[in-house]
Amino acid sequence: MTHPWFLGESTPRILAHRGFVPHDSESVVENSVAALAAGRATGTVYLESDCHLTADGDVVLFHDDDLRRVANDSRPVAEVRTRELADIMSTRGGLAILPDILRAFPDARFNLDVKADAAAHPVGALIAREAHRVLLTSFSDRRREIALDAARTHGGEPATSAGSKITALVLAALTARLPRVAARRLDGIQALQIPERHRGVRILSRRLLDLAHSAGVEVHVWTVNDPRDMRRLLDLGVDGIVTDRPDLGVAEKTRVL
Structure with missing residues:
Protein backbone atom coordinates (compact mmCIF):
# COMPACT_ATOMS: atom_id res chain seq x y z
CA MET A 1 0.00 0.00 0.00
CA THR A 2 1.36 3.42 -0.96
CA HIS A 3 2.08 5.72 1.97
CA PRO A 4 0.05 8.98 2.00
CA TRP A 5 3.26 11.03 1.79
CA PHE A 6 3.45 9.97 -1.86
CA LEU A 7 -0.23 10.25 -2.76
CA GLY A 8 -1.97 13.12 -4.53
CA GLU A 9 1.26 14.68 -5.81
CA SER A 10 2.74 13.80 -9.16
CA THR A 11 6.34 12.83 -9.70
CA PRO A 12 8.95 14.08 -10.03
CA ARG A 13 8.89 15.36 -6.47
CA ILE A 14 10.83 18.54 -5.72
CA LEU A 15 12.14 18.61 -2.15
CA ALA A 16 13.14 22.04 -0.87
CA HIS A 17 16.47 21.29 0.82
CA ARG A 18 16.45 23.03 4.21
CA GLY A 19 13.73 25.25 2.78
CA PHE A 20 14.79 27.94 0.35
CA VAL A 21 17.11 30.88 0.91
CA PRO A 22 16.67 33.43 -1.90
CA HIS A 23 20.01 34.66 -3.19
CA ASP A 24 19.14 38.30 -2.47
CA SER A 25 18.31 37.58 1.17
CA GLU A 26 20.66 38.86 3.86
CA SER A 27 18.54 37.91 6.86
CA VAL A 28 17.30 34.37 6.17
CA VAL A 29 19.29 31.21 6.88
CA GLU A 30 18.56 27.61 5.97
CA ASN A 31 16.06 25.62 8.06
CA SER A 32 14.55 28.79 9.49
CA VAL A 33 10.81 29.48 9.53
CA ALA A 34 11.29 32.02 6.74
CA ALA A 35 13.32 29.57 4.64
CA LEU A 36 10.65 26.89 5.00
CA ALA A 37 7.96 29.38 4.04
CA ALA A 38 10.01 30.45 1.01
CA GLY A 39 10.43 26.81 0.01
CA ARG A 40 6.70 26.22 0.21
CA ALA A 41 6.07 29.41 -1.78
CA THR A 42 8.02 28.05 -4.77
CA GLY A 43 5.13 25.67 -5.39
CA THR A 44 6.44 22.44 -3.92
CA VAL A 45 4.73 20.78 -0.96
CA TYR A 46 7.87 18.88 0.04
CA LEU A 47 10.08 20.50 2.69
CA GLU A 48 13.33 18.77 3.64
CA SER A 49 14.89 19.59 7.00
CA ASP A 50 17.07 18.26 9.82
CA CYS A 51 16.41 17.61 13.50
CA HIS A 52 18.48 18.35 16.59
CA LEU A 53 17.66 18.65 20.28
CA THR A 54 18.25 21.78 22.39
CA ALA A 55 19.42 21.82 26.01
CA ASP A 56 15.73 22.04 27.00
CA GLY A 57 14.86 18.91 25.02
CA ASP A 58 13.02 20.71 22.23
CA VAL A 59 13.35 19.36 18.69
CA GLY A 93 14.47 33.95 9.73
CA GLY A 94 13.11 32.55 12.99
CA LEU A 95 13.79 29.36 14.93
CA ALA A 96 11.91 26.36 13.52
CA ILE A 97 10.67 24.23 16.45
CA LEU A 98 9.26 20.97 15.09
CA PRO A 99 5.74 20.92 16.61
CA ASP A 100 5.28 24.61 15.74
CA ILE A 101 6.36 23.97 12.16
CA LEU A 102 3.98 21.04 11.76
CA ARG A 103 1.16 23.37 12.82
CA ALA A 104 2.37 26.32 10.76
CA PHE A 105 2.52 24.36 7.49
CA PRO A 106 -0.50 22.05 7.65
CA ASP A 107 -0.50 21.35 3.91
CA ALA A 108 3.25 20.67 3.59
CA ARG A 109 4.87 17.25 3.52
CA PHE A 110 8.07 16.91 5.50
CA ASN A 111 11.26 14.98 4.85
CA LEU A 112 12.94 14.93 8.26
CA ASP A 113 16.54 13.82 8.73
CA VAL A 114 17.33 12.92 12.35
CA LYS A 115 20.83 14.26 12.94
CA ALA A 116 21.39 13.49 16.64
CA ASP A 117 20.93 10.31 18.67
CA ALA A 118 19.15 12.20 21.43
CA ALA A 119 16.61 13.59 18.96
CA ALA A 120 15.51 10.24 17.50
CA HIS A 121 12.86 9.24 20.06
CA PRO A 122 11.43 12.77 20.53
CA VAL A 123 11.14 13.26 16.77
CA GLY A 124 9.25 10.00 16.37
CA ALA A 125 6.87 10.85 19.20
CA LEU A 126 6.23 14.36 17.88
CA ILE A 127 5.45 13.38 14.32
CA ALA A 128 3.21 10.42 15.17
CA ARG A 129 -0.06 12.33 14.74
CA GLU A 130 1.20 13.81 11.45
CA ALA A 131 2.86 10.64 10.19
CA HIS A 132 0.76 10.64 7.02
CA ARG A 133 2.77 13.63 5.80
CA VAL A 134 6.21 12.81 7.15
CA LEU A 135 9.07 10.79 5.67
CA LEU A 136 11.68 9.95 8.32
CA THR A 137 15.29 9.43 7.39
CA SER A 138 18.79 9.50 8.82
CA PHE A 139 22.28 8.52 7.70
CA SER A 140 22.16 6.24 10.74
CA ASP A 141 19.70 3.37 10.22
CA ARG A 142 19.77 2.74 13.98
CA ARG A 143 18.73 6.33 14.67
CA ARG A 144 16.07 6.14 11.97
CA GLU A 145 14.65 2.94 13.43
CA ILE A 146 14.48 4.44 16.93
CA ALA A 147 12.47 7.34 15.53
CA LEU A 148 10.21 4.98 13.59
CA ASP A 149 9.61 2.82 16.67
CA ALA A 150 8.71 5.91 18.71
CA ALA A 151 6.24 7.06 16.06
CA ARG A 152 4.62 3.62 15.95
CA THR A 153 4.40 3.49 19.75
CA HIS A 154 2.44 6.73 19.58
CA GLY A 155 0.14 5.46 16.84
CA GLY A 156 1.83 6.80 13.69
CA GLU A 157 3.39 5.17 10.65
CA PRO A 158 5.60 7.62 8.75
CA ALA A 159 7.21 6.82 5.43
CA THR A 160 10.94 6.19 5.56
CA SER A 161 14.07 6.37 3.45
CA ALA A 162 17.03 4.01 3.78
CA GLY A 163 20.04 5.09 5.79
CA SER A 164 23.64 4.64 4.72
CA LYS A 165 24.00 1.05 5.96
CA ILE A 166 20.97 -0.28 4.08
CA THR A 167 21.92 1.70 0.98
CA ALA A 168 25.42 0.20 1.08
CA LEU A 169 23.99 -3.32 1.43
CA VAL A 170 21.71 -2.75 -1.56
CA LEU A 171 24.62 -1.50 -3.66
CA ALA A 172 26.83 -4.39 -2.59
CA ALA A 173 24.17 -6.93 -3.55
CA LEU A 174 23.71 -5.26 -6.92
CA THR A 175 27.46 -5.30 -7.53
CA ALA A 176 27.50 -9.01 -6.69
CA ARG A 177 24.66 -9.50 -9.19
CA LEU A 178 22.25 -10.63 -6.48
CA PRO A 179 19.15 -8.58 -7.31
CA ARG A 180 16.83 -10.64 -5.11
CA VAL A 181 19.07 -10.05 -2.11
CA ALA A 182 19.19 -6.34 -2.97
CA ALA A 183 15.41 -6.21 -3.20
CA ARG A 184 15.02 -7.89 0.21
CA ARG A 185 17.20 -5.16 1.73
CA LEU A 186 14.50 -2.70 0.69
CA ASP A 187 11.73 -4.34 2.73
CA GLY A 188 9.97 -1.64 4.76
CA ILE A 189 11.64 1.15 2.78
CA GLN A 190 9.67 3.59 0.61
CA ALA A 191 12.51 5.72 -0.77
CA LEU A 192 16.22 5.71 -1.52
CA GLN A 193 17.62 9.21 -1.11
CA ILE A 194 21.12 9.24 -2.51
CA PRO A 195 23.76 11.44 -4.15
CA GLU A 196 24.50 10.73 -7.79
CA ARG A 197 28.12 10.15 -6.77
CA HIS A 198 29.93 9.91 -3.45
CA ARG A 199 33.67 10.56 -3.20
CA GLY A 200 34.03 9.96 -6.90
CA VAL A 201 32.10 6.68 -6.86
CA ARG A 202 28.88 6.49 -8.86
CA ILE A 203 25.89 5.62 -6.66
CA LEU A 204 22.99 6.20 -9.04
CA SER A 205 22.69 3.78 -11.93
CA ARG A 206 20.09 2.43 -14.29
CA ARG A 207 20.29 -0.92 -12.49
CA LEU A 208 19.61 0.72 -9.13
CA LEU A 209 16.68 2.66 -10.54
CA ASP A 210 15.19 -0.45 -12.10
CA LEU A 211 15.66 -2.47 -8.91
CA ALA A 212 14.10 0.22 -6.71
CA HIS A 213 11.15 0.73 -9.02
CA SER A 214 10.50 -3.01 -9.28
CA ALA A 215 10.38 -3.06 -5.45
CA GLY A 216 7.99 -0.10 -5.33
CA VAL A 217 10.68 2.21 -3.94
CA GLU A 218 11.24 5.76 -5.18
CA VAL A 219 14.70 7.21 -5.86
CA HIS A 220 15.41 10.81 -4.85
CA VAL A 221 18.77 12.40 -5.68
CA TRP A 222 20.49 15.06 -3.59
CA THR A 223 21.61 17.85 -3.71
CA VAL A 224 20.99 19.00 -7.28
CA ASN A 225 21.02 22.73 -8.05
CA ASP A 226 21.92 23.01 -11.73
CA PRO A 227 18.85 22.88 -14.03
CA ARG A 228 20.85 20.90 -16.60
CA ASP A 229 21.58 18.21 -14.02
CA MET A 230 17.96 18.24 -12.90
CA ARG A 231 16.84 17.76 -16.49
CA ARG A 232 19.29 14.93 -17.08
CA LEU A 233 18.29 13.08 -13.90
CA LEU A 234 14.58 13.53 -14.50
CA ASP A 235 14.98 12.25 -18.04
CA LEU A 236 16.80 9.23 -16.58
CA GLY A 237 13.73 8.48 -14.49
CA VAL A 238 14.51 9.56 -10.91
CA ASP A 239 11.41 10.19 -8.83
CA GLY A 240 12.59 13.21 -6.88
CA ILE A 241 15.16 15.98 -6.71
CA VAL A 242 16.41 17.38 -3.40
CA THR A 243 17.58 20.91 -4.14
CA ASP A 244 18.60 24.25 -2.68
CA ARG A 245 16.81 25.77 -5.69
CA PRO A 246 13.25 24.47 -5.50
CA ASP A 247 12.20 27.40 -7.69
CA LEU A 248 14.29 25.95 -10.52
CA GLY A 249 13.21 22.42 -9.65
CA VAL A 250 9.53 23.32 -9.91
CA ALA A 251 10.22 24.87 -13.32
CA GLU A 252 11.91 21.64 -14.46
CA LYS A 253 9.02 19.57 -13.13
CA THR A 254 6.63 21.72 -15.17
CA ARG A 255 8.75 21.03 -18.25
CA VAL A 256 8.59 17.26 -17.66
CA LEU A 257 4.86 17.27 -17.10
Missing part, protein backbone atom coordinates in the same frame (compact mmCIF):
# COMPACT_ATOMS: atom_id res chain seq x y z
CA VAL A 60 14.53 22.13 16.38
CA LEU A 61 15.24 22.13 12.67
CA PHE A 62 18.98 22.57 12.36
CA HIS A 63 21.52 20.84 10.14
CA ASP A 64 24.84 21.26 11.92
CA ASP A 65 25.77 20.01 15.37
CA ASP A 66 26.78 23.54 16.35
CA LEU A 67 25.97 27.17 15.56
CA ARG A 68 29.32 28.04 14.00
CA ARG A 69 28.24 28.27 10.37
CA VAL A 70 24.82 29.82 10.96
CA ALA A 71 25.62 32.25 13.78
CA ASN A 72 29.43 32.30 14.18
CA ASP A 73 28.94 30.62 17.56
CA SER A 74 30.94 27.47 18.37
CA ARG A 75 28.50 26.03 20.90
CA PRO A 76 26.70 22.76 20.09
CA VAL A 77 22.96 23.07 19.54
CA ALA A 78 22.50 20.54 22.35
CA GLU A 79 24.05 22.97 24.87
CA VAL A 80 21.93 26.00 23.99
CA ARG A 81 18.59 26.73 25.68
CA THR A 82 15.64 27.01 23.33
CA ARG A 83 14.85 30.59 24.30
CA GLU A 84 18.42 31.72 23.62
CA LEU A 85 18.46 29.87 20.31
CA ALA A 86 15.20 31.57 19.38
CA ASP A 87 16.81 34.95 20.16
CA ILE A 88 19.80 34.10 17.98
CA MET A 89 17.54 33.01 15.12
CA SER A 90 15.16 35.97 15.45
CA THR A 91 17.30 37.98 13.02
CA ARG A 92 17.96 34.98 10.77
